[in-house]
Amino acid sequence: MMKRTPLTEVQFKQLDITTGWELTDVHAKHWDKIPGLERRDEIVAVLASGCYTETRVLNAIEAVAGMDVLVHESNPRENEPEGNAYHYVIQQTCRKDFPYILTGPFESETRVKHWYEADDLDTYWKEGS
Numbered sequence: 001m002m003k004r005t006p007l008t009e010v011q012f013k014q015l016d017i018t019t020g021w022e023l024t025d026v027h028a029k030h031w032d033k034i035p036g037l038e039r040r041d042e043i044v045a046v047l048a049s050g051c052y053t054e055t056r057v058l059n060a061i062e063a064v065a066g067m068d069v070l071v072h073e074s075n076p077r078e079n080e081p082e083g084n085a086y087h088y089v090i091q092q093t094c095r096k097d098f099p100y101i102l103t104g105p106f107e108s109e110t111r112v113k114h115w116y117e118a119d120d121l122d123t124y125w126k127e128g129s
Contacts, residue, residue: 008099023049031043034102039069039071048066063089071086085114086106087106
């Protein structure tokens with residue numbers, strides 16, 4: 001179920017967004033500081049990108065950032081692969097106390113399919129991605 005979670009500037013900075021929608025591997029020590037992430041105990045990677053000056057429409061939301069949260073499926077259904085990918089979108093607001101809104105999780109617009117195999121993850125760490 002998709003949720004909208006307000007973010008402070010400090011929480012948003014945990015994503016370490018650079019410019020030009022360059023993909024960043026968010027360090028594990030920051031994951032618990034980002035409210036709204038589902039399945040925290042099963043997260044294997046959080047990858048984010050964004051740009052303050054060039055927004056993109058992600059999951060029908062005008063976004064300054066987006067992130068894929070990759071989790072290990074600890075209780076798979078029959079024929080379900082070992083991982084699930086979730087997409088989150090971050091939009092900027094006019095509020096000073098919560099200048100961003102985190103929306104998600106979505107099961108679309110991730111770099112890999114929602115149900116992924118470990119071999120699929122190379123797309124995140126290939127040079128030039």
